[in-house]
Amino acid sequence: MSFRGRGAIEIVERAYALETTDGQWLRGLADAAAAALGTHLPVEATLYCPRPGKPFGASTRVFTTEDPDFGATWVNLYEATTAVAPDDQL
Numbered sequence: 478m479s480f481r482g483r484g485a486i487e488i489v490e491r492a493y494a495l496e497t498t499d500g501q502w503l504r505g506l507a508d509a510a511a512a513a514l515g516t517h518l519p520v521e522a523t524l525y526c527p528r529p530g531k532p533f534g535a536s537t538r539v540f541t542t543e544d545p546d547f548g549a550t551w552v553n554l555y556e557a558t559t560a561v562a563p564d565d566q567l
Contacts, residue, residue: 484510484513485513488506488510507539507540510522521548521551523537523538
């Protein structure tokens with residue numbers, strides 16, 4: 478089996494590891510996805526908890542990099558994008 482084939486199986490196996498916290502569960506998925514992609518680029522995994530008026534409200538978000546600027550950049554981008562979206566499209 479190719480590495481990518483095994484990587485896809487690992488992602489599914491991690492998705493079924495439900496006995497952890499949300500953050501640990503997402504970290505497992507992100508780490509498995511990063512390994513399957515094999516690009517050495519950071520991966521983001523986000524658990525969304527939509528609410529009226531805030532459909533893109535993230536309850537948990539993890540990145541596969543320890544660079545705080547990377548995560549902050551993406552969080553700021555999401556917040557800026559949802560801030561300018563008309564309410565009727567949310």
